[in-house]
Amino acid sequence: MKIYETKDYQEMSRQAANILSAQVILKPDCVLGLATGSTPIGTYDQLVDWYNKGDVDFSQVRTVNLDEYRGLTRDNDQSYYYFMHKHLFDRVNIKLENTNVPDGTQEDAEKECARYEALIESMGGVDIQLLGLGHNGHIGFNEPAADFAVTTHCVDLTESTIEANKRFFESADDVPRQAYTMGIGTIMKAKKILLVVNGEGKADIVAKAFFGPVTPEVPASILQLHRDVTIVADKAALSKIPR
Numbered sequence: 001m002k003i004y005e006t007k008d009y010q011e012m013s014r015q016a017a018n019i020l021s022a023q024v025i026l027k028p029d030c031v032l033g034l035a036t037g038s039t040p041i042g043t044y045d046q047l048v049d050w051y052n053k054g055d056v057d058f059s060q061v062r063t064v065n066l067d068e069y070r071g072l073t074r075d076n077d078q079s080y081y082y083f084m085h086k087h088l089f090d091r092v093n094i095k096l097e098n099t100n101v102p103d104g105t106q107e108d109a110e111k112e113c114a115r116y117e118a119l120i121e122s123m124g125g126v127d128i129q130l131l132g133l134g135h136n137g138h139i140g141f142n143e144p145a146a147d148f149a150v151t152t153h154c155v156d157l158t159e160s161t162i163e164a165n166k167r168f169f170e171s172a173d174d175v176p177r178q179a180y181t182m183g184i185g186t187i188m189k190a191k192k193i194l195l196v197v198n199g200e201g202k203a204d205i206v207a208k209a210f211f212g213p214v215t216p217e218v219p220a221s222i223l224q225l226h227r228d229v230t231i232v233a234d235k236a237a238l239s240k241i242p243r
């Protein structure tokens, strides 16, 4: 596990964008695993900036997103489909048919999750998976649980996640209660993992996830067992790790 400490959010975003664009330059038709949440927004902004300057080309890139709220349509501004178009896909030369987000409108959860898992497999797997980190240690929407979920599945969101994400909705009641998410096994199959995290509010969970025991109660702790993980974090997020 490599940990890069940056002075602030902006430097974290630039560093993460550097790693992602290096992947695109080395393998123009790579599969990028992408994430939502507020943390990666700066990373996407930086990629767009470099795209506008002609430094990075997305024309052959393929993407798979980690997760989607169950029940939200694509035109709902809180859906992760909408988020990805707003922050990245509509701003670079990626081909729409090369982008993939689980379809939250599919009512048959089992069928949609099996389709998504098979799709990732058929693309040859993920070259680099970008991750954020939830306050409770979730990655994708893999919430603390008794076991690590292996493949893409439907999850019940925890109260703490609903609470954390209600800021994007009119009220907590409007936050969907379920989501489709890649499993821990799906994430662990990615060739490389890049996790971005910032702010003092995540300092406790960073210390717990990456320096504590590996347990499904802290889903991100499994990343300690992946062979190619890079964490790019600002000083504040790393303020509680053992030195």
Ligand SMILES: O=P(O)(O)OC[C@H]1O[C@](O)(CO)[C@@H](O)[C@@H]1O
Pocket: 035, 036, 037, 038, 039, 040, 131, 132, 133, 134, 135, 139, 140, 141, 161, 165
């Ligand atoms: O970056 P944020 O907004 O703190 O979110 C952290 C995590 O929570 C989620 O937004 C889901 O609740 C993930 O997509 C993200 O990785």
